[in-house]
Amino acid sequence: MSDTRVVIAKQAARLLVNGDYVNLGIGIPTLITNHLPPGVEITLHTENGMLGYGPYPHEGEQDADLINAGKETITELPGCSYFGTEQSFAMVRGGHVDVTVLGAMEVSADGDLANWMIPGKKVKGMGGAMDMVAGAKKVIVAMEHATKDGKPKILPKCVLPLTGKGVVSAIVTELATFILDKGALTLTAMHPDTTVEAVRKVTGVDFKVAKDLASYER
Amino acid sequence: MNKSINSAAEAVERIKDGATIMMGGFGVCGIPENLVAALYAQGTKDLTLISNNAGLDDFGIGTLLKKGQVRKMILSYGGECKVFEDMTLDKRLEVEWTPQGTLAERIRAAGAGIGGFFTPTGYGTLVAEGKETRRIDGRWMVFEGPLHADFAFVKAWKGDVLGNLEYRKTARNINQVMATAAKFVIAEVEQLVDIGGLHPDHIHTPGIYVDTVLRGAKYVKPIEKLTVRKAAAHV
Numbered sequence: 001m002s003d004t005r006v007v008i009a010k011q012a013a014r015l016l017v018n019g020d021y022v023n024l025g026i027g028i029p030t031l032i033t034n035h036l037p038p039g040v041e042i043t044l045h046t047e048n049g050m051l052g053y054g055p056y057p058h059e060g061e062q063d064a065d066l067i068n069a070g071k072e073t074i075t076e077l078p079g080c081s082y083f084g085t086e087q088s089f090a091m092v093r094g095g096h097v098d099v100t101v102l103g104a105m106e107v108s109a110d111g112d113l114a115n116w117m118i119p120g121k122k123v124k125g126m127g128g129a130m131d132m133v134a135g136a137k138k139v140i141v142a143m144e145h146a147t148k149d150g151k152p153k154i155l156p157k158c159v160l161p162l163t164g165k166g167v168v169s170a171i172v173t174e175l176a177t178f179i180l181d182k183g184a185l186t187l188t189a190m191h192p193d194t195t196v197e198a199v200r201k202v203t204g205v206d207f208k209v210a211k212d213l214a215s216y217e218r
Numbered sequence: 219m220n221k222s223i224n225s226a227a228e229a230v231e232r233i234k235d236g237a238t239i240m241m242g243g244f245g246v247c248g249i250p251e252n253l254v255a256a257l258y259a260q261g262t263k264d265l266t267l268i269s270n271n272a273g274l275d276d277f278g279i280g281t282l283l284k285k286g287q288v289r290k291m292i293l294s295y296g297g298e299c300k301v302f303e304d305m306t307l308d309k310r311l312e313v314e315w316t317p318q319g320t321l322a323e324r325i326r327a328a329g330a331g332i333g334g335f336f337t338p339t340g341y342g343t344l345v346a347e348g349k350e351t352r353r354i355d356g357r358w359m360v361f362e363g364p365l366h367a368d369f370a371f372v373k374a375w376k377g378d379v380l381g382n383l384e385y386r387k388t389a390r391n392i393n394q395v396m397a398t399a400a401k402f403v404i405a406e407v408e409q410l411v412d413i414g415g416l417h418p419d420h421i422h423t424p425g426i427y428v429d430t431v432l433r434g435a436k437y438v439k440p441i442e443k444l445t446v447r448k449a450a451a452h453v
Contacts (some may be wrong), residue, residue, distance in 0.1 A: 047318060048244040048391050056445040064247065064439035065375075065389040071245040071298070071442040082387055084394035084422075085244070085270070086326045089319025093337065112342075122299030123306045123313075130345065131319030134338040165342030 004144060004174040010035040011189065011216055012101050012172045013168050021045055023092070023132055025102030026070045028142045032101060047128040049088045052080030058110060066081040069128065089128070095133040100136035102129060104143045104168075109205045111168040112182045113141065114160035115162040133164035145173035145202050152204035154178075154185070175199050177214075178207060189214040220379045222410060223430050226256035229404050233257065233369060238266040240325065240370040240396040241279060245271055245298065245442050246387030248407050249278050250371035253432040258282055266290040268325070268367055270318060270392050272302035277440055283311065292365070294318040298442060308439050316346060322395055328364035329398025329427075335362055370400035373434075374423065377407035378414075381428030382421045388420065397423045406434045 009031035016022060016036065023045045024030055033055075036042065044053050046068040053068060054077040062073040091097060106114040113133055116126040133139050147150055154171065171178045176199045177189040185207035190199065192215050200207075222411060223229050233239070239257075243249030258281050265288050267316060269323045272281030282288050290312035296302040305311040305353075316324070317339050318393040327334060336359035340346050350361040372393045375386035383405055385393060397403050405423075 002414075009236040036361050046388070048247070050388050056447050059446045059448065062444060063387065065387040065443050067245065067247050067388055067442070069244075071247070072445040073441060073443070074445075076387075082385075082390060084322075084385075084390050084396040085318065086322040089322055093319060093339065120307070123303050125293065125295035125315055126317055126345075127295035128318035130317035130343065131339045133339070135319075162343045164340075186370060187224060 005031060006035070007174045007191065007216065008142050008144070008172055011177055012140055013037060013040075014044055015170060015172070016040055016099060020098040021051070021096065023047065023097055023136065025100070025101040025129070026105050029101040029103065030070065033153050045091070047085070047088050047092065047132070049083050049085055050080060052077045056059045064086075064125065076123050089131050092128075095135060095137055097136045098134040099138045099140060101140045101142050104141045105153065106160050107154050107168055107171055107181070109154070109156060110183050111165045111166045111186055112158045113139070113168050114158040116163050116204050117161045119161065129163050131156055134169040139167050140168045141168050141171045143171070143173060150202070152202055155204040175202070184208065186210050187213065189216060191216045192218065221381045221425070221428060221431050221434050222379045226252040226406070226432060227259065229253060229430055229432050230256045230260055230262070230403065231448050232402070233260070233262050235262055236264045237262065237369060238256045238268065238367045239281055240367040241267060241269040242370070242372045242391065242393030242396050242398055243270065243278070244280050246274060246440050247272070248373050248385070248391050248393055250373040251438060252280065252406050252432065252436070253371040253404060254278055254282065258285060258287070261285070261287065263287045264289045266292070268292045268365060270294055270321065272296040274440070274442070275301050277438070290314070292316055294321050302429070314336040318343075319347060321365070322328065322392055323398045324362055324365035325392070328366045330396065332364060334361055334363040365399065367400040368402065369397045370403045372403060372405045372423070372428070374399045374405055374407045376409045376411055376416060377405055377423070377431045378411050378416055380413060381405060381425030381429060381431050382416050382429065383407065383418055383423035384420050385422050394422055399429045404430045404432065406432045408434060408437060415438040
C-alpha cells in the first residue's frame with residue numbers, strides 16, 4: 001500500500017463539497033489540500049483567526065505574524081480575512097464552518113471522540129478541538145485504522161477522556177471509510193487491497209456494509 | 219489623556235505577588251514579549267496566568283514558569299513547552315484546562331458585562347464536570363462563567379497615545395478580547411503613532427479599554443515552525 005497518510009488524505013478529500021469552509025487539524029488533515037478532487041474549491045479556516053489561507057511561503061518570505069493553528073508559517077490568498085479568537089470560535093460554534101477534519105486516538109460507534117489527553121502521560125491540552133467538534137456541521141476523523149501494535153481505535157466505548165460526545169459524522173482510515181448515524185457504522189468505501197473480513201478484524205465494533213460500497217482509488 | 223509610558227519595567231511596577239494576568243498571543247505569535255520580559259526581571263510571583271498557550275521553554279511564559287513565578291494557569295494548550303508539561307505532571311502547577319473558544323468567550327463575557335453563557339463545547343467531557351448543564355434548542359450545553367483579571371498584557375502592531383490599537387494578521391488572536399476584560403490593561407505596540415495616525419475604521423481596540431500603552435523596545439518575534447516551499451516545488 002502506498003503512503004498510508006496520503007491514502008487517508010485522498011479519501012477524506014473526497015468527502016468535501018465545492019464551496020465548503022473547512023478547518024483542518026494537525027497532521028494527516030493538512031495533506032488534504034494537495035488532493036482535492038477537480039472542481040472542488042474550499043476555503044480554509046484556522047482557529048487562531050483567519051479565513052482563506054494559502055500554502056507555505058517561499059523561503060525568505062515567511063512572516064512571524066502569519067501562522068496557522070499548527071504554528072506553521074502560511075500565506076494569504078486573495079479574499080482572505082483576519083479576526084480575533086472570539087469571533088473565530090463564534091463562527092465555529094455558530095455552525096458556519098461546514099467541515100472539520102481531525103485526527104483521533106479513539107472513536108466510538110456513538111460518535112464519541114478522544115484525541116486530547118492520556119492521563120498521567122500526555123498533558124498538552126485540547127486547544128480548539130472541543131469547540132471544533134461541537135460546532136462544525138460535519139466532523140470527519142482522519143486516522144490510521146489501528147494503533148501501532150494493531151489494536152482497534154474504533155471501539156464500543158472510548159477509554160480515554162473525551163473531546164466530544166456523539167460528534168463524529170465520518171471516519172476515514174487507510175483501509176475503510178465509515179459514515180456514523182444513530183450509533184451505527186456503515187462501511188461506504190474500502191481499499192481494493194483489503195476485504196470486509198479483514199476490516200472487521202481491526203475494527204472494535206460491528207458495522208453494516210453499504211449496498212453501493214465504493215473502492216479507494218489506487 | 220496621554221497614556222504612553224516609557225519603559226516596560228515602569229509598566230509592570232504596579233503588579234504585585236498573587237496577581238491574575240491575561241497574556242495575549244497564540245503560540246508565540248503576537249505575544250507581549252517586552253512586558254513578559256519585564257515581569258520576569260521584576261520577579262513577581264504567585265501569579266495566575268490566563269493565556270491560550272504556555273510559551274516556549276526559553277521564550278515568553280515558559281521563562282516565568284521556569285523561574286517559579288507562576289502558581290496557576292488557565293489555558294487551552296501547553297504543548298511545545300516542556301517546562302509546562304513537566305510542572306503539570308509533577309503537580310507543581312495548578313492547571314485549569316479551558317477549550318480555546320470557551321476561553322475567548324469567557325473573557326468576552328467578562329469584558330461585556332455578561333454573567334456567563336451556555337455552550338455545547340465540552341458537554342460530556344472532563345471540562346463539564348461540576349458545571350450546570352441544560353438542554354437548549356435540543357442540544358445539551360454547559361454553563362461557563364465570565365473570566366476577569368487584574369491585568370491584561372496585550373500586543374498590537376500600531377497604537378496611539380490614547381490607547382487605540384490596530385493588530386496585524388494572525389498576531390491579533392486573543393489579544394483583542396483580552397483588552398476588554400481586565401481591571402488594568404497594558405498594551406505594547408511595535409509602532410506608536412501620533413493621534414490621528416490610525417484610520418478610525420481600522421482601529422480594532424478602541425482606546426477606552428486601554429490604560430497604558432508602551433512602544434516595545436525590541437521584538438524577537440520567533441517562528442515556532444518554519445514551513446516553506448522550495449522555489450521550484452508545488453506544495
